[in-house]
Structure formats: C-alpha cells, structure tokens
Amino acid sequence: MNIDIDGIAKEFGTTTALSPVSLQIPSGALVALLGPSGSGKTTLLRILGGLEFPDRGRVLFDGSDATHLSVQDRRAGFVFQSYALFRHMTVAQNIAYGLQARPRRQRPSAPQIEARVSDLLHMIRLPDIGGRYPSQLSGGQRQRVALARALAIDPRMLLLDEPFGALDAKVRKELRQNLRTIHDDTGLTTVFVTHDQDEAMALADMVVVMSMGRIEQVGHPQEIRAAPSSDFVREFIAV
Amino acid sequence: MSDIALAPRRACTTEARPLRAALIALAFAGLGLLVFAPLALVFGHALSDGWAASVAALRQPDALSAIRLTLLITALTIPLNAGFGIAAAWFVTRFEFRGKALLITLIDLPFSVSPVVAGLCIVLLFGANSAMGGWLVAHDMTVVFALPGILLATVFVTFPFVARELIPVMIEQGRAEEEAALTLGAGGWRVFRTVTLPNIRWALIYGVLLCTARAMGEFGAVAVVSGKIRGQTATMPITIEMLYNEYLSTAAFSMAALLTVFALLTLLVKTLLEIRHSDQLAAMRRH
Numbered sequence: 001m002n003i004d005i006d007g008i009a010k011e012f013g014t015t016t017a018l019s020p021v022s023l024q025i026p027s028g029a030l031v032a033l034l035g036p037s038g039s040g041k042t043t044l045l046r047i048l049g050g051l052e053f054p055d056r057g058r059v060l061f062d063g064s065d066a067t068h069l070s071v072q073d074r075r076a077g078f079v080f081q082s083y084a085l086f087r088h089m090t091v092a093q094n095i096a097y098g099l100q101a102r103p104r105r106q107r108p109s110a111p112q113i114e115a116r117v118s119d120l121l122h123m124i125r126l127p128d129i130g131g132r133y134p135s136q137l138s139g140g141q142r143q144r145v146a147l148a149r150a151l152a153i154d155p156r157m158l159l160l161d162e163p164f165g166a167l168d169a170k171v172r173k174e175l176r177q178n179l180r181t182i183h184d185d186t187g188l189t190t191v192f193v194t195h196d197q198d199e200a201m202a203l204a205d206m207v208v209v210m211s212m213g214r215i216e217q218v219g220h221p222q223e224i225r226a227a228p229s230s231d232f233v234r235e236f237i238a239v
Numbered sequence: 240m241s242d243i244a245l246a247p248r249r250a251c252t253t254e255a256r257p258l259r260a261a262l263i264a265l266a267f268a269g270l271g272l273l274v275f276a277p278l279a280l281v282f283g284h285a286l287s288d289g290w291a292a293s294v295a296a297l298r299q300p301d302a303l304s305a306i307r308l309t310l311l312i313t314a315l316t317i318p319l320n321a322g323f324g325i326a327a328a329w330f331v332t333r334f335e336f337r338g339k340a341l342l343i344t345l346i347d348l349p350f351s352v353s354p355v356v357a358g359l360c361i362v363l364l365f366g367a368n369s370a371m372g373g374w375l376v377a378h379d380m381t382v383v384f385a386l387p388g389i390l391l392a393t394v395f396v397t398f399p400f401v402a403r404e405l406i407p408v409m410i411e412q413g414r415a416e417e418e419a420a421l422t423l424g425a426g427g428w429r430v431f432r433t434v435t436l437p438n439i440r441w442a443l444i445y446g447v448l449l450c451t452a453r454a455m456g457e458f459g460a461v462a463v464v465s466g467k468i469r470g471q472t473a474t475m476p477i478t479i480e481m482l483y484n485e486y487l488s489t490a491a492f493s494m495a496a497l498l499t500v501f502a503l504l505t506l507l508v509k510t511l512l513e514i515r516h517s518d519q520l521a522a523m524r525r526h
Contacts, residue, residue, distance in 0.1 A: 051418055071421045078422040084415035088437045097433075098423035153423055 001062050001156045001189050002027040003048065008057035010043055017043040019213045020057060025206070027062075030183050031191045032200035035210035036236070041193045042161055044210070048191060049159045050074040061156065077155030077188070081162045083146040085134040091145050092117050092130035098153035120148040123182070140171040147182065158183070160192035164199060176203050197237045201225070209233050281499055284492035296490035297497060301470045305478040306497070308389075309455055312474065316393050316454040321447055323394075324401025325439075331402075332409040343406075349398050357395050358463025361388055384466035389474065392460035397450045404446035408439055444512060448505045455501055 003025040010018040018040045025031055033041035046052040048059065050071035058067045066074065085094050095117045099108055108116065121127050124144040134142060143163060150158060163179065164172045180203060183190045194200050200207050201221040209216040209224065209232075217229040228234040254262070285293050296302060327346055331339060349357065365382035366372045375382055382388045416438065420430040436443075458476040465472040473481065475498050482491035 049422055051422070071418075072424045072426065074422075075424070076422055078419065080415050080419055082415065084419040086416055086419070086434055097420065097425070101420070101423055101425040101429055149419075149423070 003157065003189060003191075004058075004060035004063070005044070005048075006058040006060065008044070008047060008054045008059065010040075010047065010052065010054050016213050018047075018054070021210075021213070021215050022057075023208060023215060023218065025189060025191065027189055028187050029189055029206050030180070030204050031189075031206045031208060032204035033191060033193045033208050033210060034195070034197055034200040034236075035216075036195055038212070039210040040213040041208075041210045045159050045161055045191060045193050048157070049076045049078045051078075075153060075156045077150030077153065077158045079143070079146045079150050079158070079160040079163050081165060083134075083142045085142060085146060085149070087134050089133075090130065091121075091126075091132050091134070091137070094134070094145060095120055095130075095149045095152050097149065116152060120152055123151075124148045124178075138171075139167050140175060143167065143175060144178065147179070151182070151186070155188065158186075158188045158190040160190070162194060163192055164194070164196070172199075179203065201237070209236065211236070278499065281492060281495050284488060285496035287492075288489045292489055293493040293496070296487075296493045299490070301473070302478065302490070302494060304470045305473050305475050305494070308386075308473070309475040309498075312386075312389055312393050313451055313454045315390055316397055317447055317451055319394050320397055320401050320450050321443065323398060324405060324446055324450075325443070327402040328405035328409055328439075329435075331406055333414065346399055346402050349396050354392075354396050354457065354459030355463055358392050358460035361391055361395070361460070361464050365391075383464055384468065384472060386472070388464040389461050389472060392464045393454050393457050396457050396460050397453045400450040400453065401443065401446035404442040404449070405439055408442040412438055444509070448509050451505050452502050455498060 003023075005021060005023040005025075007020040007022050008018055009016075009020045021040070021044065033044060035041045043052060047054050050069060050073075054067065058065055060066060061069075061074075085091075086097065089097070092114075096113050099113045099116065102108075117130065118127070121130055124147060126141060126144060129137065129141065129145075134145070137145065143166075147160075147163075160179075164175060167175065176199065179190075179192075192204075201224075204221065206218065207221050207224055208218050211232050217224055217233050224233065224237060228237060253259075297306070327342075331343055331346075362383050363369060364371060365375060365388065367376050367383070372383065380387070382391065416434050417430050420434045425433070456476055457474075458480070461474055462477055462480075465474065465477060467473050467477055467481065469478075469481070475494055479491050479494045479498070482494065
C-alpha cells in the first residue's frame with residue numbers, strides 16, 4: 001500500500017510538533033523516520049497509525065483519503081517503543097488479541113486462531129513460548145512477540161516506534177536483520193522511527209531526516225550520505 | 240542448609256543484636272497497644288455477660304434494623320464509588336485538560352473536610368428549609384433524615400478511596416497497552432474490559448475494600464444527616480454510640496464486636512484473594 005502524506009500539520013498546545021510536512025511512501029518500501037527527539041517523527045508515525053489526528057492536511061492510503069479513518073479501521077500493525085505487550089496475557093493470547101477483537105462474523109474459529117498464532121510463533125523463531133507471560137521474556141523476545149502480534153491482524157502497513165531502542169547492541173543487529181527478512185517476505189510498506197542514524201542507514205530503503213517538525217531530506221541512504229542537503233543533515237549523520 | 244547460610248552474617252544493613260531486639264520489641268509493643276489491645280477489649284466487653292446475652296442484644300429489632308441499614312448502605316455505596324472512582328481516575332490519567340490539578344484536589348476534598356461539615360452541607364442543601372429540599376419534600380422524596388441522605392453522606396465520605404488507589408497505578412501503566420489494543424482493532428469497551436480493567440484489578444479491589452470498611456464505620460456525616468431515628472435511620476456506628484450513652488455496655492460492645500468482625504472479614508477477603516492469585520501478582524510486578 002502506498003502512503004501519501006499531504007501537508008500534515010500538528011500542534012500540541014503552543015508547541016508545533018509538525019509544520020506542514022508532505023511525503024510519498026511507495027508501496028512495499030522500508031522507510032526510516034530519522035531525527036533527534038522532538039523532531040516530530042513519532043507524531044508523524046502516530047498520525048499514520050490513527051493514534052493522533054492532524055490539525056491540517058491529509059493522509060491518503062492507496063490514493064483514498066484516510067485522514068479521518070479510525071485507528072481500528074486503519075489496520076496498521078503498530079509496534080510500540082516499549083512493546084506494550086498485555087502483561088496479564090500469555091504470549092499466545094497477546095498474539096491472538098487482534099483476531100479475537102474482530103466482529104463475530106469476521107472472527108476466525110478458535111482452531112484457526114490457534115493455527116495462526118502457531119505460524120507466527122514459528123515465523124519469529126520462538127515456537128515454544130506461547131504459554132509464557134511477557135514478564136518472563138527477554139527484551140529481544142518481547143520485541144519479536146510485539147511484531148508477531150502486529151502481523152496477526154494482516155495489517156496493511158507496519159509502523160514501528162523505536163523498535164530497537166531498548167535492546168543491547170548484539171540483539172539489535174540480529175533483530176534488524178529479522179525485520180528486514182519479515183519486510184521482504186511480507187512485502188508490507190514499513191515505516192520505523194529511530195534516532196540512530198546508523199540503524200536508519202543500514203536498514204532502510206528510504207530515509208526521511210526530520211528536525212523541529214520539518215522534513216530536512218528524503219532519499220536513499222547513499223544519496224543522503226553523498227549529498228546532505230543542509231548543515232543539520234550533515235552533522236546529524238556524521239555523529 | 241548450605242554452608243553460606245551458616246556463615247555469620249555481617250551485612251552492612253544489619254544492626255547490632257541488642258538494637259535489633261529492642262526495635263522489634265518496640266514495634267510489637269506499639270502494635271499490641273494500638274491494635275490488639277483494643278480488639279481484645281471490644282470482644283472481651285461484648286462477651287462479658289456471656290455469649291447468649293450478646294446474641295440476644297443483637298437480635299433486638301432496633302439492632303437488627305441497624306445491621307440491615309449498614310449492610311444496605313455499604314452494598315449501595317460500593318458499586319457507586321467503584322464506578323465514580325474508575326471514571327474519575329480514567330478522566331484524570333488519560334486526558335490532558337485545563338483545571339486537572341483542581342479536579343485532583345476536589346477528589347481529595349472528602350479527606351480534608353470534616354465528615355460533620357459534609358453532613359451539615361447535605362442537610363443545608365437537601366433539608367426541608369432549602370429550595371431544593373422543599374421541592375423534594377413536596378414531591379414526596381425526603382433526602383435528609385432518610386436513606387438517600389445517609390447514602391449521599393457515605394458516598395461523599397468514601398469517594399476518594401477507589402480513585403486514589405487507581406490514579407497512581409494508571410499513571411504508572413500509561414496508555415501504551417490501551418493504544419496497542421486499539422491498533423489491533425478493539426473498540427473502546429473491549430479495550431476497557433480486556434486491557435484496562437485487568438491491569439487495574441488489584442488497585443480496584445484494594446480501593447473497594449477500603450471503601451467498604453469506611454462505609455460501614457462512617458459516623459460523623461451520617462450522624463448529622465440521619466437524625467438518629469432508632470429502628471429507621473440509625474446505622475451500626477450510631478446505634479453503638481446511643482447504646483453506650485445509655486449505659487447498655489453489653490449491647491454496645493456486642494454491636495461494636497460485630498462491626499469489627501465485618502471489617503476483619505474484608506481483610507480476610509483481601510488476604511484470600513492475594514494468596515489465590517499470588518503467582519499473577521508476582522508476574523505483574525516483575526514486568
């Protein structure tokens with residue numbers, strides 16, 4: 001699904017989170033929103049997911065206006081910064097949540113849900129942890145479960161907020177590869193937020209550098225490295 | 240037993256033995272004087288004329304009416320304040336708005352205002368001499384010196400318990416899990432039922448238990464609004480006071496002992512729940 005962001009602006013009280021920004025994301029791209037904290041990247045991601053609504057501007061999914069589409073109807077697979085797993089449910093219950101939440105007529109049968117959960121657990125290469133609680137998992141396992149939970153609803157796009165932020169360096173490298181594989185296998189348009197330029201450059205097809213609520217530069221990692229469009233970009237990617 | 244456990248412990252957090260013994264003794268003495276002695280005294284006095292005399296005193300029609308009234312008021316207060324408390328905590332922790340600090344202060348108001356003053360306010364507002372009270376009386380709805388007044392006073396006094404327990408828990412847990420449920424397609428009610436409520440369950444139970452104990456024991460506000468009509472608007476605490484003032488010590492202490500038993504029962508319920516769900520509690524805390 002291609003995403004068209006058309007002049008989105010957002011203010012929180014007197015602070016401007018996003019000056020009007022526009023961006024075209026082609027279907028199937030793996031996009032990094034890169035910037036320091038306060039650059040508006042998370043706000044933009046939340047607007048795509050339907051968790052915030054813009055003050056001005058439009059969001060188009062495959063050409064049709066999705067600006068006012070409710071969070072439930074967006075079918076965005078969202079992975080939260082600290083994963084936000086339901087702590088009182090087992091891993092299997094977490095992954096099944098989105099399927100259970102469907103209206104009765106569209107809800108798969110219990111065995112179908114079970115099979116889907118099992119498939120997803122195999123996909124994240126943690127087939128035996130379905131009965132555990134989130135508190136019994138390592139950080140990397142939690143991230144993978146959060147990813148499986150987001151994928152369970154057959155999302156139209158995948159949105160990830162600092163997906164590797166809380167992990168140590170070794171696990172981070174592994175899971176980067178993991179996300180790349182999942183993206184390539186599913187072909188889902190994927191947008192992730194990061195403040196780590198190394199991560200953005202290594203993983204994404206398209207990097208969107210943001211600062212102070214504005215988009216500074218958009219391009220392939222190599223393009224941005226070769227020709228930073230401003231002093232800010234040059235300094236930020238040099239860190 | 241391992242060797243390590245047998246080795247002398249010299250942790251930096253450990254005090255000298257005599258000091259430890261003295262502190263522990265002090266703690267037990269305080270606990271004994273402030274908690275166990277009064278409890279023993281209440282039950283001792285209640286049973287001083289024998290079991291039969293106590294039971295007989297509690298089976299007087301006025302006593303039975305007081306017990307029924309207190310249980311009814313408590314049973315009505317709990318769902319009301321659980322509902323109000325959840326709504327208030329939800330509102331305060333999930334939305335940003337002007338006057339939020341003021342609202343939180345208002346939630347605490349019943350803790351800082353004397354219950355007697357609260358009772359007086361209800362009498363002034365709903366009494367026959369006020370505009371609203373006059374209208375209510377004209378339409379056959381008496382609030383003051385009747386059950387609605389007692390309920391209002393009790394709900395007011397016990398209002399903060401549930402909200403106060405929930406607010407810190409809900410702030411600590413944040414919105415992320417609820418937002419995750421929304422992105423997975425769940426509607427508002429489903430999110431509340433399957434994510435919010437299970438997460439605040441324990442705080443809610445503690446709040447409700449505190450609210451229950453206080454609702455049963457409330458004296459000041461109820462004394463003002465109830466009019467202390469024997470057999471009609473006298474709750475257990477008020478009956479205890481009236482019996483005591485009439486030198487009916489066995490009857491007064493029997494009622495007091497029964498009220499204490501009710502309070503101990505709520506504690507027992509809490510403890511049983513904790514034992515039964517200890518693994519769940521541990522899992523939630525580790526997260």
